[in-house]
Amino acid sequence: MLEQTLMDEDKDLLLALLRGVSVNWHNEDFEVLLSYFHCLVQKLQGPLNPIVVEELQSLGQYLSQKSIEQQKVLATVLPFRSLCIQTADAEEFYPRFLAIFLKSCVLSKSYSVGSRFMEHRKLILKLEENAVDPCDVLLTYYYAAVIQVGVKDYLKALQCLKLVFSVPSNVVSDLAVDAYKKYVLVSLIAKGNVEPLAKFSGLFIQRQLKNYCPEYLALAKEFAQRDATQLRQVMENYKLVFINDLHWGLVKETFKALLRSNIKNLTRTFLTLSLEDIATKASLTDSKEAERMLRSMVYQQEISAVIDQRAQMVRFESKNGFKASGKSNTKTASAVFAETNRCLDLYNQLFQFYQNLLTDPQYMFREHSQDGEEMLDHSFC
Amino acid sequence: MEPQPSSDLDTYASRYYGRGKILRLLHIASHSVQLRKEALLLALDETKAETRDVQLYKRLLEKLKETGQVSILQDEWETTVVREDSKEVERLETELQRYRHNMIKDSIRMAYGDLGDFQYSKGNLEEALRNYLKMRDYCVSSQQITDMCLKIIQCAIILGNFSLVESYVQKAEQTPEIANDEKTQAKLQCALGLALLSKRKLKAAAERFLQVSFALQDSFNEMLAPEDVSTLGAICALATFDRKELKHKLLDNKAFKEFLELTPNVRELINDFYFCRYGKFFERLQRMEPDWRLDLYFYSLVDTVMELIRDKALAQYVMPYTCVYLDEMAKVFCTDVYHLQNELAKLITSHQIEARIDSHRKILYAKELDVRNTSLWNTVSQGAQLIDQAESMLLHIKMLKHRLSIRALSATEASYDHSNCSTSRMDLGSLHHGE
Numbered sequence: 001m002l003e004q005t006l007m008d009e010d011k012d013l014l015l016a017l018l019r020g021v022s023v024n025w026h027n028e029d030f031e032v033l034l035s036y037f038h039c040l041v042q043k044l045q046g047p048l049n050p051i052v053v054e055e056l057q058s059l060g061q062y063l064s065q066k067s068i069e070q071q072k073v074l075a076t077v078l079p080f081r082s083l084c085i086q087t088a089d090a091e092e093f094y095p096r097f098l099a100i101f102l103k104s105c106v107l108s109k110s111y112s113v114g115s116r117f118m119e120h121r122k123l124i125l126k127l128e129e130n131a132v133d134p135c136d137v138l139l140t141y142y143y144a145a146v147i148q149v150g151v152k153d154y155l156k157a158l159q160c161l162k163l164v165f166s167v168p169s170n171v172v173s174d175l176a177v178d179a180y181k182k183y184v185l186v187s188l189i190a191k192g193n194v195e196p197l198a199k200f201s202g203l204f205i206q207r208q209l210k211n212y213c214p215e216y217l218a219l220a221k222e223f224a225q226r227d228a229t230q231l232r233q234v235m236e237n238y239k240l241v242f243i244n245d246l247h248w249g250l251v252k253e254t255f256k257a258l259l260r261s262n263i264k265n266l267t268r269t270f271l272t273l274s275l276e277d278i279a280t281k282a283s284l285t286d287s288k289e290a291e292r293m294l295r296s297m298v299y300q301q302e303i304s305a306v307i308d309q310r311a312q313m314v315r316f317e318s319k320n321g322f323k324a325s326g327k328s329n330t331k332t333a334s335a336v337f338a339e340t341n342r343c344l345d346l347y348n349q350l351f352q353f354y355q356n357l358l359t360d361p362q363y364m365f366r367e368h369s370q371d372g373e374e375m376l377d378h379s380f381c
Numbered sequence: 382m383e384p385q386p387s388s389d390l391d392t393y394a395s396r397y398y399g400r401g402k403i404l405r406l407l408h409i410a411s412h413s414v415q416l417r418k419e420a421l422l423l424a425l426d427e428t429k430a431e432t433r434d435v436q437l438y439k440r441l442l443e444k445l446k447e448t449g450q451v452s453i454l455q456d457e458w459e460t461t462v463v464r465e466d467s468k469e470v471e472r473l474e475t476e477l478q479r480y481r482h483n484m485i486k487d488s489i490r491m492a493y494g495d496l497g498d499f500q501y502s503k504g505n506l507e508e509a510l511r512n513y514l515k516m517r518d519y520c521v522s523s524q525q526i527t528d529m530c531l532k533i534i535q536c537a538i539i540l541g542n543f544s545l546v547e548s549y550v551q552k553a554e555q556t557p558e559i560a561n562d563e564k565t566q567a568k569l570q571c572a573l574g575l576a577l578l579s580k581r582k583l584k585a586a587a588e589r590f591l592q593v594s595f596a597l598q599d600s601f602n603e604m605l606a607p608e609d610v611s612t613l614g615a616i617c618a619l620a621t622f623d624r625k626e627l628k629h630k631l632l633d634n635k636a637f638k639e640f641l642e643l644t645p646n647v648r649e650l651i652n653d654f655y656f657c658r659y660g661k662f663f664e665r666l667q668r669m670e671p672d673w674r675l676d677l678y679f680y681s682l683v684d685t686v687m688e689l690i691r692d693k694a695l696a697q698y699v700m701p702y703t704c705v706y707l708d709e710m711a712k713v714f715c716t717d718v719y720h721l722q723n724e725l726a727k728l729i730t731s732h733q734i735e736a737r738i739d740s741h742r743k744i745l746y747a748k749e750l751d752v753r754n755t756s757l758w759n760t761v762s763q764g765a766q767l768i769d770q771a772e773s774m775l776l777h778i779k780m781l782k783h784r785l786s787i788r789a790l791s792a793t794e795a796s797y798d799h800s801n802c803s804t805s806r807m808d809l810g811s812l813h814h815g816e
Contacts, residue, residue: 125776127783134785137776159769166773168786198773269729272741281726313741332754335761342768349775360782 030070037063038079044086056087057096064100074108077101081117092126095136102143111150118144118156122345138167142179149182149250154190161186165201172208178245180209184216185250189257194220215241219254226265228258228283259284260297267303267316275312287312390416394423399431400501400539401603408677410444416675418448433462434504466503473499490519494532501536510536523558527565534572538604543576550576567597571605574613575678583686584621590614591630595639605678611640613679615647619654620689624697627655659694659713666690667715695724696733699745707743718743 037059048056060083067076080101084093105114123144125137141163148157161183169176187194194217197206210217215238222234235242235251242248262282266273275287275294284290294314297303305316357363390409397405406424410417425441428434438459473496480488497512513536516529530553537545550573553559559566570593577586591614597607618631631637632655641648646669653662666687673683695714699705711721725745728734735748780786 127779127785132783132785134780134787137780137785138787159772162769162773163776166777168777168780169788171787171789173787198770198777200774200777265730269726269738271737271739271746273738274740277740311741316737332757332761336757339761339764339768343764346768346771346775350771353775353779 030066030072031075034063034067034072034075034079038082041079041082041086044083047089048087053087053094056083057094060097060100064104067104068107073104074110076104077108077110077113080104081113084117089126091122092124093121095125095127095132095140098123098125099136099139099143102140102147106143106146106150109150111147114144114147115151115153118147123160124349134167134169138164138169138173138175141167142175145179145182145186149186154186157186158183158190158195162198165197165205169205172205172212176205177209177212181213181216181245181247182250184213184220185247185254188220188223188254189250192257192261193224219251223254223258226258226262228255228262231255231258259293260302263293263297264303267305270316272313272315275307275314278314390419390423394420394427396599396606396608397602398427399603403427403432403437404539405677408680409675412675412680418445421445421448429458431502432504433466433499433502435459435462437504469499486519486521490516490525490529493519494529497532497536506536506540510540523556526556527553527559527562531565531568534569535603538572538575541579543579546572546576563594563596564598564600567594568601570594571597571601571610574610575605578613578617578678578682581682581685583617583682583689587614587617587621588630591618591634591637593640594636607640608643609676609678611637611644612647612673615641615644615651616673616679616686616690619651620686620693624655627651654690654694657697659698660715662694663715691724692728692733695728699725699734699736699747702745703747705745707738707745710745 041056044052060080063076064080067073080097084097084101087094087097101117102114105111105117123140125140126132127137141160145157145160145164148154148160161179164176164179165183183197184194218238219231219234222231225231232255235255239248242251259282263278266278266281273281275290278294279285279287279290282290282293284293291307291309294303294305294307298305298307303316305314307314394402394406403424406420406427410420410424413420421441421444425438425445428438428441473492477489477492477496480492493512493516497509497516500506500509500512510533513529513532516525516532520526520529530549533549534546534553537543537549550569553565553569559569570589574586574589574593577583577589590610593610593614595607597610599607614637615631618627622630631651641651646665650662650665650669653659653665670683670687673686674680691714698710698713707718707721707725711718714721716724722738722740722743725734725736725738729736729738735750736745737748738745
């Protein structure tokens with residue numbers, strides 16, 4: 001019956017009906033409701049009527065909560081993914097839909113689904129609608145960051161976390177505090193230091209956030225000293241805090257990042273070095289661990305090195321010649337190309353923003369009223 | 382290891398006088414067990430000769446007793462000084478009151494100055510400084526301002542209040558007639574140099590000392606002897622100047638050459654460094670180090686300066702080579718290959734040397750820089766940073782445009798008190814499941 005009715009043109013009414021039904025729906029029928037919802041979503045085509053969007057938002061929120069209660073979050077990933085895609089208006093997503101989709105990806109640990117979704121699309125949010133809740137924007141970028149951390153793409157995670165702090169705010173929320181803790185750790189892993197927040201994040205936020213996470217800042221301070229033993233000591237001192245925050249995994253990654261960074265520094269300093277010296281200089285337990293670490297870094301093309309097991313020596317340079325640090329000319333060229341593309345995308349966004357501004361009645365009114373005032377001043381002169 | 386000076390203590394102490402000399406001798410007494418007794422005896426003599434500081438005298442006697450010097454007995458000096466002091470302070474205060482009553486500006490200024498000098502000699506330095514500061518309201522001419530500033534500067538140096546030194550040097554330098562008074566200018570440069578040293582600004586301090594005119598002679602000997610100006614200026618310059626600056630500001634500085642003539646060892650040290658005679662240079666440096674460790678104003682900087690000088694020497698040594706044998710280099714720098722390798726690694730990490738070490742064959746190879754690739758990478762990373770910032774800013778502006786912001790009290794959030802700060806709370810319980 002529902003299937004048939006969905007073919008009808010009057011979707012607004014059907015949505016309202018579906019929501020009404022869902023309130024009295026039995027728990028065991030959740031999957032059926034979800035399949036109807038998926039079916040409905042697939043038939044949607046933007047741009048949508050604001051009332052439909054509102055209904056879909058309430059419905060999505062309801063399903064998301066139900067799925068958590070019934071521990072069936074994984075089943076919601078694809079329907080919510082379709083919801084985001086089908087409701088997108090000129091590549092702009094509704095923040096609520098994106099937030100619940102990314103949340104379901106995080107809760108069901110389907111990081112790769114979320115990551116693939118973000119890989120092919122830009123997370124440009126549709127903010128024009130009156131019904132937009134700023135918390136959804138915050139949550140969208142927060143979940144996006146968690147997903148990127150899940151797939152170990154720390155640079156992208158860092159950018160998402162920066163966007164969390166770009167949301168205008170005059171209070172410190174738990175989410176912002178948690179995001180800042182992640183920001184410190186991810187920043188250390190990806191960049192080797194804690195990058196300062198953007199100036200427009202607000203001094204209030206920047207100052208306040210630091211008061212909530214002294215343990216993380218202590219970790220960052222020790223990381224800057226590049227001493228793995230001391231860093232491990234700090235980790236052990238605050239282990240309980242990190243575990244309670246559910247950041248212990250990231251903290252361990254931070255430690256590994258320091259070891260890797262120390263080894264990378266050695267590749268820039270030495271041409272040849274014994275495994276034993278590498279272990280000493282990079283604060284590793286012994287030459288075996290040094291060998292294991294080097295092997296993994298070579299496999300992942302982080303460094304270019306050859307290991308002579310007989311002489312227990314390592315030579316830090318590729319056979320092809322250039323740069324043990326991995327910055328080859330080809331790699332540079334591809335990086336330049338990728339960044340150029342990002343620049344072009346950004347230019348398009350800015351241009352779009354500019355065009356919207358020019359047609360904004362409030363802006364036009366202000367511009368004209370200023371002219372009027374100036375003319376009035378001149379006339380008085 | 383305990384520092385041993387190259388010259389005898391009498392010769393060293395004869396360069397200074399007054400409270401500055403006593404402080405220096407006390408510093409030596411506390412840093413060298415071997416020179417402790419001699420330094421304390423000299424300090425005691427100077428206290429009796431140049432001050433009226435009974436407390437210091439008693440303290441010195443106690444310290445001398447600790448060293449086993451029992452032959453010194455408390456003499457008449459103490460009782461005489463105490464008797465005279467009570468009369469003198471009464472006289473000075475009465476005079477001041479009289480001048481204040483008569484409103485004779487110049488006399489009031491002088492009376493404050495005399496009272497300050499008296500307190501200074503008694504060792505009441507805070508009180509002395511207060512009196513000197515009161516002189517400020519009664520100074521009329523440039524000369525009077527300069528004199529007042531110099532008194533305050535001297536007192537502040539003894540007290541270790543170097544921010545006051547800096548501000549009064551600036552005040553004195555602003556007086557119109559200072560340009561004609563070379564000696565005062567030299568004193569001010571010395572005082573500022575010491576203030577900068579205390580802030581560990583070695584390069585700025587070096588530049589100040591190098592500007593000191595030889596007209597200083599022994600006029601500032603309470604704080605700094607001309608030999609100190611030469612040593613501090615040259616060593617700080619050696620540690621912080623590049624080759625070009627060293628040649629231009631130090632070696633070609635005719636005015637400073639006169640100071641260098643007073644310290645031939647320092648002059649030769651500079652020449653050895655500049656002409657790359659590293660063996661002799663380090664030998665001389667090691668001979669001079671104990672003297673610096675006993676210097677009141679320089680001892681805390683010796684390790685930093687030695688490290689900076691050594692780093693510069695290492696960087697200068699490898700500059701002309703495409704490859705260097707570490708064995709030979711270690712001999713020149715009086716160290717072993719292992720330590721040299723560590724030192725070089727540190728310099729490479731801090732980008733002071735562009736090279737890589739072949740640890741197996743013990744050779745240092747100069748790095749071939751791919752300037753094009755490096756600058757492209759720098760451009761890319763700068764560009765990426767800018768794009769990130771622009772994206773964040775765009776989101777921020779868009780949200781502001783649509784009046785969207787997180788507020789303390791909104792429909793979806795419940796406000797609660799969090800560390801005495803009103804915050805909005807979101808349910809993060811569910812968020813954490815995902816990690």
